[in-house]
Amino acid sequence: MAKVTQQDGTLHFSGNLLIGNISETLAHMRAFTVSVPLTLDFSHVQSVDTAAISLVLEIQREIHHQHPDAPIVKIVGVPDNLHSLMKLYGVDSFLLN
Structure with missing residues (x-):
């Protein structure tokens, strides 16, 4: 199971x-009032x-839809397994800039 918390x-x-749990995670995340700029911290994620x-x-996509002029979402604490998947799918340079 994944857990999402918000701090600033x-x-x-x-x-x-x-x-198996991504829909639940996304629904839980949508309960937050998200502001921009936004940072996603994956430093405590075990499996992906x-x-x-x-x-x-x-x-x-949602941030861009709500705030078209917002800066790109910053991603930090990317575990090796997630970084490897991003690289495999060719989105690492797009997502990690």
Whole structure:
């Protein structure tokens, strides 16, 4: 199971971001009032699959829809397994800038 907490302009993710719980994670995250600029912190995430990339893309899409002139969402604390997936799918340079 994944957990999302909010502190100022940062969403902190922990636990497992997997296909089986990503919908629940996204629904939980939508309960927050998100401001820009936004930082996503994955430093306490243990397991990921491709659903984690989908989550990041969905968050970026929603932020851009709500705030078209907002800066790109900053991503920090990316664990090696998530970084490897981002690299495999060719989105690492796009998501980690």
